[in-house]
Structure formats: C-alpha cells, structure tokens
Amino acid sequence: MTPVPLNLLELTEFGLYCPPAQVFIDPWRPVGKALITHAHSDHSRWGMKAYLAHHHSAEVMKLRLGEDINLQTLEYGDELLINGVKVSFHPAGHIPGSAQIRLEHKGRVAVVSGDYKVEDDGLSAAFEPVKCHEFVSECTFGLPIYKWESQKEIFNQINSWWKENAAEGRNSVLFAYSLGKAQRILQNLNPDIGDVFVHGAVWNTNQALLANGISLWDVPKVTQEIPKSKYKGALIIAPPSAMGTPWMRKFSPYRTGICSGWMAIRGTRRRRAADRGFVLSDHADWEGLIQAITATEAEKVYLTHGSTAVFGKYLQEEKGIDAVELKTLFGEEEDTQ
Numbered sequence: 001m002t003p004v005p006l007n008l009l010e011l012t013e014f015g016l017y018c019p020p021a022q023v024f025i026d027p028w029r030p031v032g033k034a035l036i037t038h039a040h041s042d043h044s045r046w047g048m049k050a051y052l053a054h055h056h057s058a059e060v061m062k063l064r065l066g067e068d069i070n071l072q073t074l075e076y077g078d079e080l081l082i083n084g085v086k087v088s089f090h091p092a093g094h095i096p097g098s099a100q101i102r103l104e105h106k107g108r109v110a111v112v113s114g115d116y117k118v119e120d121d122g123l124s125a126a127f128e129p130v131k132c133h134e135f136v137s138e139c140t141f142g143l144p145i146y147k148w149e150s151q152k153e154i155f156n157q158i159n160s161w162w163k164e165n166a167a168e169g170r171n172s173v174l175f176a177y178s179l180g181k182a183q184r185i186l187q188n189l190n191p192d193i194g195d196v197f198v199h200g201a202v203w204n205t206n207q208a209l210l211a212n213g214i215s216l217w218d219v220p221k222v223t224q225e226i227p228k229s230k231y232k233g234a235l236i237i238a239p240p241s242a243m244g245t246p247w248m249r250k251f252s253p254y255r256t257g258i259c260s261g262w263m264a265i266r267g268t269r270r271r272r273a274a275d276r277g278f279v280l281s282d283h284a285d286w287e288g289l290i291q292a293i294t295a296t297e298a299e300k301v302y303l304t305h306g307s308t309a310v311f312g313k314y315l316q317e318e319k320g321i322d323a324v325e326l327k328t329l330f331g332e333e334e335d336t337q
Helices: 055-065 149-168 181-187 199-210 246-251 286-296 308-319
Strands: 003-005 008-011 015-018 023-025 034-036 050-054 071-074 081-084 084-093 099-105 106-110 134-139 171-175 194-199 234-238 255-260 275-277 301-304 322-325
Touching: 015 134, 050 055, 055 071, 071 084, 081 149, 106 308, 134 308, 149 171, 149 275, 171 246, 181 194, 181 199, 181 234, 194 199, 199 234, 286 308, 301 308, 308 322
Parallel strands: 023 034, 034 050, 050 071, 106 134, 134 301, 171 234, 171 255, 194 234, 255 275, 301 322
Antiparallel strands: 003 008, 008 015, 015 023, 081 084, 084 099, 099 106
16 A cells, blocks of 8 residues: 555555654554554554553453553643654544544644544543644545434433333343443433343443443343343343344343434334434534534545545535545444444
8 A cells, every 4th residue: 555645644554654753543453653542443453562542441442452452541631742743632522532633743733533523422521623734534424414413312212212112011122332332322311211231242341431430320231140020121232243143032022222323324224123223323423524624724634434535525625625535444343333
C-alpha cells in the first residue's frame, strides 16, 4: 500500500502513522507504539509493544488483550510530548474511554477521531469538537437516510416493549454490542418493570468498567444455577452473537429485540430475525457527522470507513471541504453497532 501524505499523518500497511512522533494510531498490525482511540476490537488490537489510551479504556483493554499488555493511560486534556509532538486525548462520546487523539507539531494540528457520536448519552464523556488543520473521521452512517431520534425517545420505546412483553408473560431478550451499547441500555432501563440479567460477555465488560471507576447498574449474569422461573418478566441483554443459539432456550417464552443504527434500514430487522428493532447507535448520524466536522474548522478531512464516497462528495460539493477517502480496516467488529 502506497503511503498517503497527510502532513502530520500518513496511511501505511500497518495503519495511520505519525512520522515525527514515530507512533501509530489504532494500527491493525503489530507495531512498536500504538495510540488507541477506544477499546473496540477494530481499533484496539493485540500484538503492540506499547499502548497509550484513555484511563477508562484500561481495564477493558486488559480484559480483551491480556493483563500483561504494556499500557500507559492519559486523562482527557492531559498533554504528553512524544519526540517533539504534543499528544492529547479529547472526548469522542462513542463509548466509555473513547477519545479523539490530537497531535500538534510545528504549528500543525491533526485530530484522529476514531468513532464518535455527538449526542450526550450520559455514560460516555460527551463529544467535544477540537479545532485542527486535518481531521480523520469515520462516516459509518454517512447517508442522509440516517437521522437518529433522541435517546430519550428510543428508551421510551424499549421500556414500553419490555413492559408489554412482561404483561403478556414473555421475557425480553435485547441484543446489543457488549462494550458501550449494552451499558448505555442498562443505564436507561426502568427497574420498576422487572429484573435485568446480562450475558457473560456483557457482565465481564461491566466488571472491567466498574473496576475502572465507571458508574454502572451492576446486574447479575445469566448462569446455569439460576432457575428458569427467575427470568419471568425479565429483560436480558446479550451480544448479537448469542442470537439463535442454545443459550436462548432458558428464556422461553420470549421476544427478541436488537439495538443498532442499521435498524433504520427497512428489512434489516427481518434479516436478523429479531421481533423488534430499535434504532440506537453509538455513531453519529448524517447531521451529527456534518456538525462535528464543521466544528473542527479543518482544512482537510480524511474519511476512514462507512459511506466514504457519498459523504466525501457531499463535503466537497456542498460544504467546500477538501475530503479524501482512506482505505482502512476500521469498522470490522465482531458485533453490530
């Protein structure tokens, strides 16, 4: 892969690289020093000699990558000088610990945003725009059809669905990504409706976040020892990978729901065989992307994954922003967001 010059950054076969600092940002192959925007598997990978991430990503990264990783952490706004490059982390609003990474060298500023959303979810540190010359942005939902309802409205829908299921004598199984989405849901459920349980993968993630000082509702995980009667009228949160597996049998009779931005597309819910789809994403929608990018006042924007062609064309023709597509390995997570 031919390196693409980005002034402070270049795209290599290992990932985004900052030559003056001699560091990579969210690399997809093993390197010496990796700056990590957040702990999702497509941005935080195994095999780096040294990692730098936000404090609230530490325990989840150790859970996923191993307790013995060489990890240094920063708080939002703290500055670290690496080979003459000033590095700082700023809230991305994507999941707990998610950060935009700001790099400053000889008067030039580049920001790698990782993944982000602009709505404050009350769990993650809210997105803060960072002014820069170059901005590296996702555009997972970079099409005009993606326009999110408020979080409050979506959780009204989820709680009403759960309450209706419980009244009908059915349990509710809600599928959501185990890091970020599951905890966001957990914090917005109405505990008066019934009991809540989580899949082991979600519980392990919860424990890591709790150990990192994140405030969460610490609910029990599903185990073989819990009698089936205990799940009556309950809501169970599980990763999408659990859908259709024998693990589900203990909850019968049940209804299933899935939380994802992709539920905005007609037919997606049926293809996933869920009874109900809720449009809840940890990524910015079309307007959110435009809002975030405009606020940076960046001269140039690099689009890493999602609807890069359509969104890039819009930025150039309608906003007069120089936009370039980058071919990366971001967006390839094991579960939907």
